[in-house]
Amino acid sequence: MKLVVGGYGQGKAAFACEKFGFRAEEVVDGREASLEELAAAKVVRNYHLYLRRLMEQGESLEKANDELLKRNPHVILIADEIGCGLVPLEAAEREYRDVVGHLLCKVAAEAEQVYRVFCGIGRRIK
Amino acid sequence: MITLVLGGSGSGKSEFAEDYVVGKGSLPRYYIATMVPMDEECEKKVLRHRDMRKEKQFQTVERYTHVGDLSFEEEGIILLDCMSNLLANELYRKEGRNKNTAHIIVSDLVTLASKAKELVIVSNDVFCEGKEYDAFTMQYLDCFASVHRELAKVADQVVEVVYGIPIYEKGGIGHETTCK
Numbered sequence: 001m002k003l004v005v006g007g008y009g010q011g012k013a014a015f016a017c018e019k020f021g022f023r024a025e026e027v028v029d030g031r032e033a034s035l036e037e038l039a040a041a042k043v044v045r046n047y048h049l050y051l052r053r054l055m056e057q058g059e060s061l062e063k064a065n066d067e068l069l070k071r072n073p074h075v076i077l078i079a080d081e082i083g084c085g086l087v088p089l090e091a092a093e094r095e096y097r098d099v100v101g102h103l104l105c106k107v108a109a110e111a112e113q114v115y116r117v118f119c120g121i122g123r124r125i126k
Numbered sequence: 127m128i129t130l131v132l133g134g135s136g137s138g139k140s141e142f143a144e145d146y147v148v149g150k151g152s153l154p155r156y157y158i159a160t161m162v163p164m165d166e167e168c169e170k171k172v173l174r175h176r177d178m179r180k181e182k183q184f185q186t187v188e189r190y191t192h193v194g195d196l197s198f199e200e201e202g203i204i205l206l207d208c209m210s211n212l213l214a215n216e217l218y219r220k221e222g223r224n225k226n227t228a229h230i231i232v233s234d235l236v237t238l239a240s241k242a243k244e245l246v247i248v249s250n251d252v253f254c255e256g257k258e259y260d261a262f263t264m265q266y267l268d269c270f271a272s273v274h275r276e277l278a279k280v281a282d283q284v285v286e287v288v289y290g291i292p293i294y295e296k297g298g299i300g301h302e303t304t305c306k
Contacts, residue, residue, distance in 0.1 A: 007254040009274075082255070082256025085255025118295050
């Protein structure tokens with residue numbers, strides 16, 4: 001599994017497609033896709049929003065993440081870096097950053113390769 | 127030559143960019159200030175930046191839109207601070223061009239760069255907040271990010287400043303670790 005991270009709008013999906021030879025249509029959007037769709041995907045964008053959905057439904061992120069990686073061990077996951085703003089006033093928003101952030105640390109630890117994209121420029125950080 | 131300098135609020139990006147320009151030697155130094163001073167907070171910021179530049183011998187040009195139309199007596203090095211203000215001006219001010227703005231700004235900046243030995247562009251990195259805003263704000267962010275990506279493509283150097291420390295994302299020191 002590979003992980004591509006970076007800020008909003010930095011060109012992460014375009015970078016991943018170019019780097020690993022996929023077409024934009026092959027990228028599945030975690031904002032709406034089901035686990036089945038993610039399990040069959042080559043590239044998943046907005047993985048942080050998939051995790052956010054699970055969190056809102058009260059599901060275990062760790063379990064869902066483990067299951068996805070078991071079924072799709074070579075997937076390329078793309079997620080926004082989400083923790084660099086002001087600490088939000090709403091407790092649920094604070095929890096989202098922490099819980100999803102920590103889960104993404106675990107994903108990064110397990111990934112064979114991790115890239116960070118800044119302004120469309122990708123840098124391998126692991 | 128174009129150098130793009132990005133960083134968060136208070137990251138030291140302006141100071142880095144100024145010192146970078148000064149380090150280029152005795153070329154004429156032009157400073158394009160893009161922020162419209164609208165209230166006391168802005169005035170304070172302007173004074174702080176003027177103070178920072180005092181010893182650095184810049185000619186200050188205040189310009190809020192249409193930066194491609196500027197002309198200069200001598201070919202020198204231009205520092206534009208900050209692109210995010212220029213974008214807001216072009217998008218929302220009466221005299222701004224509010225259609226196809228990202229493309230126009232990049233093309234203006236490339237024209238500006240052709241009038242100097244080097245153009246250094248300072249802009250704000252605001253993309254790691256993890257917040258979803260209303261559609262109007264997201265549109266602004268999309269346009270903002272698109273200007274950054276397009277500028278990064280034409281720039282010779284892209285530098286991220288973290289508390290005064292430059293990380294070269296393209297060109298300069300350390301560029302060998304970036305990948306296509």
